[in-house]
Amino acid sequence: MGLQAGDEWQPLTMPICDTFVHPMIRTYKRKLKLTKSQEQRISSWIGACRVVYNLALEIKIESWKKLQKGVSQYDLQAQLPALREELAWMKDVDSQSLQNVLKRLDLAYKSFFKGGGFPKWANKRNFRSIHIQRIKCCEHTVNIPKIGDLKLFKDSPIVGHPRTAKIIKEPTGYFICIQCDQVPVKFVSENQAIGLDMGIAHFCIDSNGKFVPNKKHFKTHERHLRIANRSLARKKKGSNRWTRQAKKLSRLHHTIANVRKDFLHQESTKIAKANFMVCMEDLKIKNMSKSAKGNAEEHGKNVAAKSGLNRSILDCGWGNFGILLEYKTNVIRVNPKYTSQICSSCGHKDAQSRLSQSQFKCTSCSHTLNADVNAAKNILSRGTALYRQREALACA
Ligand SMILES: [Zn+2]
Structure with missing residues (x-):
């Protein structure tokens, strides 16, 4: 040939x-134009997911230490309703988003078994996103469960049928990544x-x-990166000036x-x-x-x-x-x-x-x-x- x-x-x-x-699947990333209250709510949702992640990780680690037994994603999932009863503020979070956290932990474990690093504890820096299962897209808004319509900054239209979405907190604001099923296009060659x-x-x-x-x-x-890094290294970790510089660097x-x-x-x-x-x-x-x-x-x-x-x-x-x-x-x-x-x-x-x-x-x-x-x-x-x-x- x-x-x-x-x-x-x-x-x-x-x-x-x-x-x-x-x-077939295309992901659209759009910047969200949130109100103060929406922002607070999403931020607290991410916080709740972080708590669930760490709790689940703790359960898995403890179970292994004491009984030499793993705990499956589904066993953990079964404990979620009780947790939501216990911690009232967790009820505000969409249950699907919480379930997805367990899936994330499961993936982290899978990668560990394949030779990757052991799953890390979730903190504000490494855990900044939340999955949304059922979303609807309009021209300039997306509708997510419990919160309702979120406004989008002006961008090209979102084509296709939305499947899932992920809201990410980035240094410059909140973004949403929407996965859409695309109608296959037949190319004329x-x-x-x-x-x-x-x-x-x-x-x-x-x-x-x-x-x-x-x-x-x-x-x-x-070059800028090198300078910013050096400047950060000179500051006392945790100080105000350090935090400011760390933000600048990110x-x-x-x-x-x-x-x-x-x-x-x-x-x-x-x-x-x-x-x-x-x-x-x-x-x-x-x-x-x-x-x-x-x-x-x-x-x-x-x-x-x-x-x-x-x-x-x-x-x-x-x-x-x-x-x-x-x-x-x-x-x-x-x-x-x-x-x-x-x-x-x-x-x-x-x-x-x-x-x-x-x-x-x-x-x-x-x-x-x-x-x-x-x-x-x-x-x-x-x-x-x-x-x-x-x-x-x-x-x-
Ligand atoms: Zn030749």
Whole structure:
């Protein structure tokens, strides 16, 4: 399989199979415009959930200490009504939200059994959200049980049928994330496909040789972050000045996250609008950092550049970029093995072909190209091959 040398990519005119109709669930994040009393109520709900979380964790720990027995999510759930009777202020909280807390604890335990850290006690800093089970959406409001209508700041309309929501307290205010079922969109395939290679020197490079530069202002923010961190370290923990600086720092983190998100949204929208299908490497980012050695064989000198602080920032960007693209267009993930060593013209594989970080010269046909564009072309041909394969399967 795969495109032959010189085989131009043809626009896709065949019917698109359902496997590629991707956007099924979409999450909308909107800022809430709350009244003082609504804000207090939601804040106290989050507090109540925090209490339930810690109580449940305590029960689980004690039971294990004394009886060497675990307590299941459902056993804990059965104790909730009694707790609500005992603590009157807990009655105000929607029961579904409380049940969800136990589910969260269960997930934390599951991740612990898989080798993650032991579940932490919930505090104001790490526990800042609440799940809402039954919600209704209108144009500028959302309706949640017990509280009623919450106003939203003006934003694009929410499309689809809402399933669940999560209200999060962030440094800049309260936000709601609403998960909606989307009506699958059938794409009419007239646009072309493109291959993307994610890089360090450039954010990404497509198979047509177009570069998306890396935003420089991440560096500026990094500097601000360093200064703010240093300033915090100099203050006495728990003092007024420390608290003020800690708030400032958390706002800064928030701003940086937003700047990055904005950048990712803009770039992914541009690519999604121009292309019917996007082929990307299936990078398991978590594994990537673990298997730096295996990676070194593939990327050569690239690895040195991929380490450090810069890398942690970009890694998160890559993952999110793929997710954003996935709900904006059709994305095909391909095996990233040897994409930087294979010649996109003749298909010859040789590690020697890669002369430097940016140069590629095939040792077999002496085809010369930018190394990243070459990789992007390989990703494209792998993606199109995979697409045709899957389509043949689905339409057989
Ligand atoms: Zn070649």
